[in-house]
Amino acid sequence: xxxxxxxxxxxxxxxxxxxxxxxxxxxxxxxxxxxxxxxxxxxxxxxxxxxxxxxxxxxxxxxxxxxxxxxxxxxxxxxxxxxxxxxxxxxxxxxxxxxxxxxxxxxxxxxxxxxxxxxxxxxxxxxxxxxxxxxxxxxxxxxxxxxxxxxxxxxxxxxxxxxxxxxxxxxxxxxxxxxxxxxxxxxxxxxxxxxxxxxxxxxxxxxxxxxxxxxxxxxxxxxxxxxxxxxxxxxxxxxxxxxxxxxxxxxxxxxxxxxxxxxxxxxxxxxxxxxxxxxxxx
Amino acid sequence: xxxxxxxxxxxxxxxxxxxxxxxxxxxxxxxxxxxxxxxxxxxxxxxxxxxxxxxxxxxxxxxxxxxxxxxxxxxxxxxxxxxxxxxxxxxxxxxxxxxxxxxxxxxxxxxxxxxxxxxxxxxxxxxxxxxxxxxxxxxxxxxxxxxxxxxxxxxxxxxxxxxxxxxxxxxxxxxxxxxxxxxxxxxxxxxxxxxxxxxxxxxxxxxxxxxxxxxxxxxxxxxxxxxxxxxx
Amino acid sequence: xxxxxxxxxxxxxxxxxxxxxxxxxxxxxxxxxxxxxxxxxxxxxxxxxxxxxxxxxxxxxxxxxxxxxxxxxxxxxxxxxxxxxxxxxxxxxxxxxxxxxxxxxxxxxxxxxxxxxxxxxxxxxxxxxxxxxxxxxxxxxxxxxxxxxxxxxxxxxxxxxxxxxxxxxxxxxxxxxxxxxxxxxxxxxxxxxxxxxxxxxxxxxxxxxxxxxxxxxxxxxxxxxxxxxxxxxxxxxxxxxxxxxxxxxxxxxxxxxxxxx
Numbered sequence: 001x002x003x004x005x006x007x008x009x010x011x012x013x014x015x016x017x018x019x020x021x022x023x024x025x026x027x028x029x030x031x032x033x034x035x036x037x038x039x040x041x042x043x044x045x046x047x048x049x050x051x052x053x054x055x056x057x058x059x060x061x062x063x064x065x066x067x068x069x070x071x072x073x074x075x076x077x078x079x080x081x082x083x084x085x086x087x088x089x090x091x092x093x094x095x096x097x098x099x100x101x102x103x104x105x106x107x108x109x110x111x112x113x114x115x116x117x118x119x120x121x122x123x124x125x126x127x128x129x130x131x132x133x134x135x136x137x138x139x140x141x142x143x144x145x146x147x148x149x150x151x152x153x154x155x156x157x158x159x160x161x162x163x164x165x166x167x168x169x170x171x172x173x174x175x176x177x178x179x180x181x182x183x184x185x186x187x188x189x190x191x192x193x194x195x196x197x198x199x200x201x202x203x204x205x206x207x208x209x210x211x212x213x214x215x216x217x218x219x220x221x222x223x224x225x226x227x228x229x230x231x232x233x234x235x236x237x238x239x240x241x242x243x244x245x246x247x248x249x250x251x252x253x254x255x256x257x258x259x260x261x262x263x264x265x266x267x268x269x270x271x272x273x274x275x276x277x278x279x280x281x282x
Numbered sequence: 283x284x285x286x287x288x289x290x291x292x293x294x295x296x297x298x299x300x301x302x303x304x305x306x307x308x309x310x311x312x313x314x315x316x317x318x319x320x321x322x323x324x325x326x327x328x329x330x331x332x333x334x335x336x337x338x339x340x341x342x343x344x345x346x347x348x349x350x351x352x353x354x355x356x357x358x359x360x361x362x363x364x365x366x367x368x369x370x371x372x373x374x375x376x377x378x379x380x381x382x383x384x385x386x387x388x389x390x391x392x393x394x395x396x397x398x399x400x401x402x403x404x405x406x407x408x409x410x411x412x413x414x415x416x417x418x419x420x421x422x423x424x425x426x427x428x429x430x431x432x433x434x435x436x437x438x439x440x441x442x443x444x445x446x447x448x449x450x451x452x453x454x455x456x457x458x459x460x461x462x463x464x465x466x467x468x469x470x471x472x473x474x475x476x477x478x479x480x481x482x483x484x485x486x487x488x489x490x491x492x493x494x495x496x497x498x499x500x501x502x503x504x505x506x507x508x509x510x511x512x513x514x
Numbered sequence: 515x516x517x518x519x520x521x522x523x524x525x526x527x528x529x530x531x532x533x534x535x536x537x538x539x540x541x542x543x544x545x546x547x548x549x550x551x552x553x554x555x556x557x558x559x560x561x562x563x564x565x566x567x568x569x570x571x572x573x574x575x576x577x578x579x580x581x582x583x584x585x586x587x588x589x590x591x592x593x594x595x596x597x598x599x600x601x602x603x604x605x606x607x608x609x610x611x612x613x614x615x616x617x618x619x620x621x622x623x624x625x626x627x628x629x630x631x632x633x634x635x636x637x638x639x640x641x642x643x644x645x646x647x648x649x650x651x652x653x654x655x656x657x658x659x660x661x662x663x664x665x666x667x668x669x670x671x672x673x674x675x676x677x678x679x680x681x682x683x684x685x686x687x688x689x690x691x692x693x694x695x696x697x698x699x700x701x702x703x704x705x706x707x708x709x710x711x712x713x714x715x716x717x718x719x720x721x722x723x724x725x726x727x728x729x730x731x732x733x734x735x736x737x738x739x740x741x742x743x744x745x746x747x748x749x750x751x752x753x754x755x756x757x758x759x760x761x762x763x764x765x766x767x768x769x770x771x772x773x774x775x
Contacts, residue, residue, distance in 0.1 A: 205333075205487060206331070233461055234461070275465070276462045277461060279490070280465060341675070346675055365679070366681065368679075369679060372675065377672040377673060378672040378676050379673055379676075380673045381695065391682065392680040392681070395682050395686070441676070441680070442680075445680065
């Protein structure tokens, strides 16, 4: 199985107040097709920045200063913004820790999922879902109808009960767990090859967390996609991933399959993570 | 076995307000008849899912909100000055400190409010409390935003402990931290309890934490206690 | 820092400097009548010309700056103080106290403020002191609402609960915890309010109900300017520009700060 994504010596630095602060130091990482890989580390270790660097959606103070991000054979750091847009959100989708921050509070959930569907269908045509155009309005109506059907399908797939009603709900009317499912539905709308999940369950209570993890595993089996799962909790990695990378202070300090990491951790920090999990992980 | 506090048939209902005139159309029964005792010198663990009423219980114990019915009786021999002897650590370290106050001001505030020490001893008392939570005195001139979650919880602990309380209620004190930090704070809590002869009420959703720290456990669900045991 | 904010700061700093240094930089007394130089256009001797009594316009403008700026600042100071006090009490205590104060706010907002000011000033004698007070007493409502809204949302935050838990009094909580965290939008509103107050004062003075001549105010210089419009354009132009630039300066600062907070 060849690599879907490969990070080669990726370095990201922050430029602030005439200071250069390294956030990610020469990260090397591989994800194969249909693989769930974990990236574990403390807060501030650089996990999120690494994943944002993949599709170049970094905060303005951060810059990728060296390395390569090879996705399906192409270095994403070298292509134009237009080509990158074909990948970002489509082939590589993200879900984040705070669904309420990434869901528009004034649009219904169904609308947002359907919008994602339409956006990724029409690459260079209309961007907004509801704009009426004189040319091929029939086609647009059909598009909207199909998108709505597909959106309800997706909401069903993420195991939301009564998806037809949830379609018309706003994010603030749903619980954290339900919002997270909506975000997953939105991410899967484009049938991505790679799903990057950045601490998606950290804000959820234990039961909901378990459900979301089960959901991800189930979707992975049925639909098939690769997943990069980021967390600070080794326990989640155990349930989900086959391989894991350990990150500490910007560098990837250890890598291996689950068994190896848990039974024979090499790096100091990995040992600390394993110890913490054994003591108080659930 | 003396009790620091006794909770008797405690209830807290919140009215659900609907309509233009905000008439109460029913109640959320956050706490629905809870009774238990807190033994002096021990750690009572209370475990429950989110929404089970844990935080409401913490606020009731601190008398930050009044109960709808029932009572919480504190032992007058142990708890002589309520706002001094009973303290709380909250869940969210990013909201528990006044973002515009320097750490020095945050830590001397309890001392000023209770007029405990004179101006000369202020510095010494503050530094001692910082030391007991493992922080350096150069945090004093900084603002909360410069610190991580774990450090903020330590500052909150220093703020609570500076009053030399007898009873500390901890509402999910480590849940928003990384696992490795959780272990550190947990160890610190154990150390402090032994050093200052504290009584803890540790509220959390993570049973594994309670295995590590508590002497007995109560399970709470939908505002009621549904079970409990002593930690072997 | 955005360029507009910098420009605003420069403008107000320059105006303040002019006002402070008024006695130093003006060659003539603002009330000095000179029969030989009536309605002289701007020249080397009189930078901005003279008015119909031969008084140097430049000195009247810079002394007028003192008056207009101080009235603006003090009036807004009074309004902000009243607004913070009433708004914090309403927000913190809630219940009937909140309702009472907010209904009072609604009542005050019903009055067309400017006409209320006119009426009051017409009854009492127009003096600088009265103007400051009356503008202050009629422009606190916005601030009260702002502070109340901020406090309502801050009240439930853990650090406020923590302050209660260590035994802090309500007064202490309001003063040391709530107000410092709620004050940012109020600051912006206050700065924009100074511009408004300067405008109100100018209008009042123009109508003869504000600062009384011979004390110069940009507004009352314009009284004369009205009748000499065709002949002495400088009497209209200079006060007008100064009022405009002052308001612009405060608005730029206010808007610039709003974006940063």
